[in-house]
Amino acid sequence: MKILLVEDEPALQEVVRTSLEKERYVVEVADTCLAAMRKVNAYAYDCILLDIMLPDGSGLQLLEHLKKLQKQESVIIISAKDSLDDKVAGLELGADDYLPKPFHLAELHARIRSVIRRGQRGGDLNISIENLTINPDKHHVSVNGQVLDLGRKEYDILLYFVNRRGHLVKKEVLAEAVWGDDMDQADNYDFIYAQLKNLRRKLSAAGAEVEIKTVYGFGYKLI
Amino acid sequence: MTLTSRIIRRVSAFLFVILTLWSVLFYLVMMDEITDEVDDAIDLYAENVITRYLAGKELPDTDNGTNNSYHINRVTEEYARTHPHFSYTDETLYIADKHEAEPARVMKTIFRNSIGEWMELTVITPTIEKKDLMESIAYWILGLYLAVVITIIVVNAWVIRRSMRPLYRLLGWLDRYNINEQADPIDNPTTVTEFQTLNDAIQRFSQRNHELFEQQKRFIGDASHELQTPIAICLNRLEMLCDTDLGEEQMGEVIKTLQTLEHMSELNRSLLLLSKIDNHQYLDTVPVDMAALVHQTQNEYRRMAAERKVKVTIEETCHLVWTMNPTLAKILVHNLYRNALVHNLAEGDGELHIYIGTREMAFSNTGAPVALDEEHIFDRFYKEGGREGSSGLGLAIVKAICDTSDLSVGYDFVERKHRFVVGFFKRS
Numbered sequence: 001m002k003i004l005l006v007e008d009e010p011a012l013q014e015v016v017r018t019s020l021e022k023e024r025y026v027v028e029v030a031d032t033c034l035a036a037m038r039k040v041n042a043y044a045y046d047c048i049l050l051d052i053m054l055p056d057g058s059g060l061q062l063l064e065h066l067k068k069l070q071k072q073e074s075v076i077i078i079s080a081k082d083s084l085d086d087k088v089a090g091l092e093l094g095a096d097d098y099l100p101k102p103f104h105l106a107e108l109h110a111r112i113r114s115v116i117r118r119g120q121r122g123g124d125l126n127i128s129i130e131n132l133t134i135n136p137d138k139h140h141v142s143v144n145g146q147v148l149d150l151g152r153k154e155y156d157i158l159l160y161f162v163n164r165r166g167h168l169v170k171k172e173v174l175a176e177a178v179w180g181d182d183m184d185q186a187d188n189y190d191f192i193y194a195q196l197k198n199l200r201r202k203l204s205a206a207g208a209e210v211e212i213k214t215v216y217g218f219g220y221k222l223i
Numbered sequence: 224m225t226l227t228s229r230i231i232r233r234v235s236a237f238l239f240v241i242l243t244l245w246s247v248l249f250y251l252v253m254m255d256e257i258t259d260e261v262d263d264a265i266d267l268y269a270e271n272v273i274t275r276y277l278a279g280k281e282l283p284d285t286d287n288g289t290n291n292s293y294h295i296n297r298v299t300e301e302y303a304r305t306h307p308h309f310s311y312t313d314e315t316l317y318i319a320d321k322h323e324a325e326p327a328r329v330m331k332t333i334f335r336n337s338i339g340e341w342m343e344l345t346v347i348t349p350t351i352e353k354k355d356l357m358e359s360i361a362y363w364i365l366g367l368y369l370a371v372v373i374t375i376i377v378v379n380a381w382v383i384r385r386s387m388r389p390l391y392r393l394l395g396w397l398d399r400y401n402i403n404e405q406a407d408p409i410d411n412p413t414t415v416t417e418f419q420t421l422n423d424a425i426q427r428f429s430q431r432n433h434e435l436f437e438q439q440k441r442f443i444g445d446a447s448h449e450l451q452t453p454i455a456i457c458l459n460r461l462e463m464l465c466d467t468d469l470g471e472e473q474m475g476e477v478i479k480t481l482q483t484l485e486h487m488s489e490l491n492r493s494l495l496l497l498s499k500i501d502n503h504q505y506l507d508t509v510p511v512d513m514a515a516l517v518h519q520t521q522n523e524y525r526r527m528a529a530e531r532k533v534k535v536t537i538e539e540t541c542h543l544v545w546t547m548n549p550t551l552a553k554i555l556v557h558n559l560y561r562n563a564l565v566h567n568l569a570e571g572d573g574e575l576h577i578y579i580g581t582r583e584m585a586f587s588n589t590g591a592p593v594a595l596d597e598e599h600i601f602d603r604f605y606k607e608g609g610r611e612g613s614s615g616l617g618l619a620i621v622k623a624i625c626d627t628s629d630l631s632v633g634y635d636f637v638e639r640k641h642r643f644v645v646g647f648f649k650r651s
Contacts, residue, residue: 102455
């Protein structure tokens, strides 16, 4: 998988690049709009991570350029400009997703996985890890071909972890992602424990080879 | 009180005192002069009578049409010795001809006739009535006073209005002045040096104020914006650290640092939002149904309310629609709702009542049993009880949104409930 990272801030460039390379992506970097245009003219990428504010113009120009070239690259806009206008403009110009800075790396990986999946296979294919298979369209989970009966929240949690395999997911982040925006301020996370307990029980009963591990009580990780 | 009326009041009071003093003085001087004249006339008359009497000539007729009357009496030597030989007194005498008592000047003089007897001549002459004079003077003074005051009012009003016109134009300009906007140049031509100086000074200060205000706004916006990327980098580096094999203790420290950083990022986002609201970057407006928004928010916060055991009731008396930016409307309701939940009773059994009326939307909730500081509650970074994790910007954002959307917002503490009321009044 080849990813083009268009970002002018060297430190952020390095962090994102390192993190992506750990996920075994091939990462190319461009720090200006012009450099990015040259790269997309010459090569094809599976996904482009695009910062809106670049020293020589707006990242939106690159989007227009891609549209003109009729390229099918998936584009995720990453922007510190947390404004709705940019988001709307970007999505209208054909970006696939929008991620405001600051973002969690795990979130970035999940989004990349998701847009690549959508872009490459029309978004209609199963996700498989080890012996676990998920069909996101049908909300269908199976282990070794045997259908697993999961509650709605249990399914949401599992899907969230599958998209962030190998990354620590903090309780607060999980609560916010699965239960809604307000839950990051919850006083206790009992509701997570209950759901997780059931999910783990069902996974191990079905003989799944993946496991959601607790990390010292701070969060969880799917391995 | 306007400048004109203040000047007129003061001038009138001052004139009143001056004219009163002047009228008293005028009366005294007048009376003195009149008495003097009368006394002179009596003197002359008495001298004439005595001369004629001593010469044995015919005395003038008492009723001679001059109003003067006199009589000569013989007096004892004892009387002559104990009384002054000339005396003038004011008396009120009954005048038979006129059938009324009239004030009169009475002169008494004692002299010796040719055979050495002591005689006393009394001359009476009616004088003017002092009371009449006083009244007359008082009337005229009052008349004069009124005339002068009316003249002063008219003249002042005209003169002040004409010569203060530049001042009033300047005041009008100041009234329209808004620190948020680039001010129009002051169009106030005048030849008066003071006003010219004032014009220049105000123009300069307003310009400077506006620039400082803009700079400050830009600085806050830029600072928060510039901070966003370094914070993002820190967060991401720590997250990468979390994905490695850390010991529990190290992981704990990293997670705590992450939490602090996330709080910082949250703060920063709120500051950015505030500066955007202040900079009027949310311009597009649509009619927003407040009740629908409240219900939607209630839905989103359902779990949090349940978690905190807060009973939420919504009382909707009418269809409240306001034309404003939809994003801001959402943030407004969210912040008020969240505020009411977060600062509710910690031990449960809390309540949140939302009232939607024709002119107001009120959030009242149970909470700490003391009223908050009304003056500062909407200030930035105001924190009551220092709740950890609260940015202190939620209500400042509420206030900023209300200010830009022609809404009013207030706080009160009634029956042990904290109440935030957003007022929807007709736009002027």
